[in-house]
Amino acid sequence: MAHEDHSLKERKVISIGTVRDLTGLSERQIRYYEERKLIFPARTGSGIRKYSFSDVERLMEIANQMEEGVQTHEIRREWKKKEKENENWKKQMLKGQIQAHFKQSRQ
Known part of the structure; x- marks a missing residue:
């Protein structure tokens, strides 16, 4: 939902x-x-x-x-920075999930 x-x-x-x-x-x-x-x-x-x-x-x-x-250019710059940080965070989360999955499958 x-x-x-x-x-x-x-x-x-x-x-x-x-x-x-x-x-x-x-x-x-x-x-x-x-x-x-x-x-x-x-x-x-x-x-x-x-x-x-x-x-x-x-x-x-x-x-x-x-x-x-x-100013509008400052707003745009800050949003792009946040988007990049969010993308990096998502990549780290996915990497951790993949590592955890493979550790469990080997046990």
Whole structure:
């Protein structure tokens, strides 16, 4: 169920108008954050942007950081750093699981 909840959170089904209403950001601000590579909406065949609940959360986080005076390039750099740390952590966990599996199979 948790995995299903995660995938529902990632579904790109929310219009920019609804995102505007949920976040309090203007459509112009939302498009600006897309231009700055902080948010990545899906596009329909006719070019309409669609967002996920994760995108809405991310936009709210961006807005909070911007209010604190953090620049968009700093936000992007920090997120890339966190993504890299998470990827390294996942690799270490997988390595540990593989090692534990082979130790058990040899006993």
